[in-house]
Amino acid sequence: MFETEITRKLKIQYPIFQAPMAGGPTKPELVAAVSNAGGLGNLGAAYLTPEQLRGAIHQTRELTDKPFGVNLFVPEQPEESQEAVSQMIDYLNKYRDKLGIVPNPAIPKFSESFEEQVQVLLEEQISVFSFTFGIPPHETIEAMKQRGTVVLGTATTVEEAKLLETAGVNAIVAQGCEAGGHRGTFLKKVSESLIGTMALVPQIVDHVSIPVIASGGVMDGRGLVASLALGAGAVQMGTAFLVCPESGAHEVYKQKILAATEDSTEITSAYSGKPARGIRTAFMDDMHRYPGTIPAFPIQNALTRDIRQAAAKANAPEYMSLWAGQGLRLVNDQSAAAIVKQTIEQAEALVKKSFIYNS
């Protein structure tokens, strides 16, 4: 019932993408479970080394012969003064003290090499390549497409979507401001690009001629039907899959999500230097009082890594990043396959009884 241009292009049964979620949740088990259930699983691979990335692709392929996607972050090279970095390291020492880890750690590597990650994806001839935070070089998009890879770019405004279409992507992920995780905004300030999914999707649909995937706050069959009605060809759901047994999210993170409500999240740059939506924590609240400038992504992300890792080890969610969207009350802890199945069944039932079909 829900065949669309993008499901045909990707050769998938249902217009349901499980969002790529870098940092642990989108393990091969989750990605493969969603693809095996008829949707499109996506590996959030931005923080993986080239070797880890290749390993994750191979592992996923062992678990499914269906298409799945891999997602990377378009790199940014912020210039931050040594003073701002030192000041932040110094400030962060109070959390290190609380968590019993060493103060003033050596400055870690800020990010993995995008070029090396892309090389792995080209060698592995993956089915779908998606990206966020910008637009990769033209040659990268073309090289992917030449290998038969479908390329998806993330937009948070109509202008970003138009640029992505001009750059040659096959489809646009329209990320509304309800979405969990980092904002994909790359043209204007994030504060000027916070458009809700309901408003964003039809406006992007009206201004591009390629398929649009609705992302942000879609949690069930109601969200799927609404997105299709707005002109989307599929939905990308992140928060809905975070607490599945197949998700690699930390157990206390899962518990926090299950206990959270629609007003529990906030957009913050405290953890990574880039605005991202997550469940409010003591760390976020305290960082509001930081007197200096928070270093930009990926510097701040690297500077807080030891704290987030130690917090995870100590089961201390108040210092972990708990990325999540606004659809929190709609989360349940079923398997990934059950979420795909129920979303489709609910959407089918809605369409059957909808006024569109009865009138």
Ligand SMILES: Cc1cc2nc3c(=O)[nH]c(=O)nc-3n(C[C@H](O)[C@H](O)[C@H](O)COP(=O)(O)O)c2cc1C
């Ligand atoms: C924990 C988490 C991690 C995320 N990581 C990524 C990522 O690595 N790449 C990406 O393009 N989007 C990422 N996102 C954003 C999703 O692609 C998507 O926009 C979002 O999950 C949709 O909103 P929802 O969470 O309300 O479903 C992440 C979202 C969450 C919740």
